[in-house]
Amino acid sequence: MFVPVKTKDGQQLMPLHAARARKLVKRGEATPYFNNGIYCIRLNKEPSDRDTQEIAVGVDPGSKKEGFSVKSAAHTYLNVQADAHNQVSKKVAKRRELRRSRRSRKCPNRKQRTNRLANKVRIPAGTRARWDWKLRILDWFSKLFPVTHVCVEDIKARTIKHAKKWNTSFSPLEVGKQWFYSEIEKRWELLLLQGFETKEIRDKLGFKKSLKKLSEDFDAHCVDSWCLAHYTVGGDSSVDNKAVMCISPIPIARRNLHREQYK
Numbered sequence: 001m002f003v004p005v006k007t008k009d010g011q012q013l014m015p016l017h018a019a020r021a022r023k024l025v026k027r028g029e030a031t032p033y034f035n036n037g038i039y040c041i042r043l044n045k046e047p048s049d050r051d052t053q054e055i056a057v058g059v060d061p062g063s064k065k066e067g068f069s070v071k072s073a074a075h076t077y078l079n080v081q082a083d084a085h086n087q088v089s090k091k092v093a094k095r096r097e098l099r100r101s102r103r104s105r106k107c108p109n110r111k112q113r114t115n116r117l118a119n120k121v122r123i124p125a126g127t128r129a130r131w132d133w134k135l136r137i138l139d140w141f142s143k144l145f146p147v148t149h150v151c152v153e154d155i156k157a158r159t160i161k162h163a164k165k166w167n168t169s170f171s172p173l174e175v176g177k178q179w180f181y182s183e184i185e186k187r188w189e190l191l192l193l194q195g196f197e198t199k200e201i202r203d204k205l206g207f208k209k210s211l212k213k214l215s216e217d218f219d220a221h222c223v224d225s226w227c228l229a230h231y232t233v234g235g236d237s238s239v240d241n242k243a244v245m246c247i248s249p250i251p252i253a254r255r256n257l258h259r260e261q262y263k
Contacts (some may be wrong), residue, residue, distance in 0.1 A: 001077075001240070002017060002018065003016050003041055004041075004077075005042075005043065006043070007043050007050070008042065008044065008046075011050065012052075012142070012143070012146040014052050014072075014146065024041060036247075053073065054148045054149060054233050055070060055071070055077070055148055056147075056150070056228075056233045057069065057188075057229060058071070058151050058226060059138075059151065060222075061152070061177075062084060063086070064083070065081055065214060065221050066081070067081055067220075067223075067226075068081075068082065068138075068141070068222070068225050069222055069225040069226040070144075070229070071229035071230060071235070072235070073234050074235060074236075075240055076241040077241070078141070078144070079225070079242065079243060079244045080137065082133070082137060082247050082248065082249075083246075084133070085130045085133035086130065087251065088126040088129040092125050092126065124175075127176040128179075131179060131180040133249055135180060135184070138150060138184070139187075148189060149188060150184050150191070151190075151191040151193065151228040151231060152184070153193055153195060153228060154177070154194055154195075155177065156174075157174055191231075191232055193228060193231065202223065206237075209224065218239070218242040226239060
């Protein structure tokens with residue numbers, strides 16, 4: 001329905017209607033290009049106005065599927081349902097197994113190398129991959145639209161009363177989300193809502209969430225992300241764009257066959 005627009009110097013402007021974008025391309029005033037499957041245009045002349053409106057991204061985290069919605073007060077520009085990045089822990093376990101098998105081979109001893117991760121504050125690989133995947137999606141949105149706000153549904157893990165050590169460091173969920181929130185605050189304005197608050201907004205707007213969590217419908221996950229974005233920027237309570245784009249992280253395996261069968 002709407003096409004992302006950017007100027008010659010790279011500034012993101014408010015999206016245009018598809019018909020108007022086609023006219024600009026036909027007259028030679030804009031150049032079309034694709035950004036990860038999204039049709040965009042780049043203006044070949046100075047725009048008449050560089051003012052932008054507030055655009056919010058609603059983020060609905062999940063264990064297997066996650067919802068993202070990009071919305072202004074007037075229109076819904078993009079709905080994305082992403083597969084969660086949840087395979088890294090298995091890869092780390094496999095890497096440990098292969099490393100130990102290499103050490104047991106009868107070959108000349110390698111020079112000892114100190115543990116480069118010892119005594120360093122870091123996020124576990126699986127946790128970092130899961131939350132960094134969300135951050136990369138938000139960075140992708142910022143290359144398409146002039147994003148100003150990010151509204152996230154704050155998720156919490158189970159806590160134990162009077163167990164300070166458990167409550168502060170037991171859960172990758174808690175550790176990862178704090179890093180995620182800090183990175184968002186460096187780029188955009190962050191707004192957090194609890195799960196019950198999202199439900200109240202959804203019920204007030206008259207939406208119903210689907211029970212089929214793995215389906216690729218708008219009502220599965222994007223309905224919550226849309227409600228979060230609507231709460232941030234306001235506007236009409238009707239959804240003018242329910243199309244959902246489904247994406248998934250690319251499983252990159254570099255020299256995997258050589259690692260497992262080195263001969």
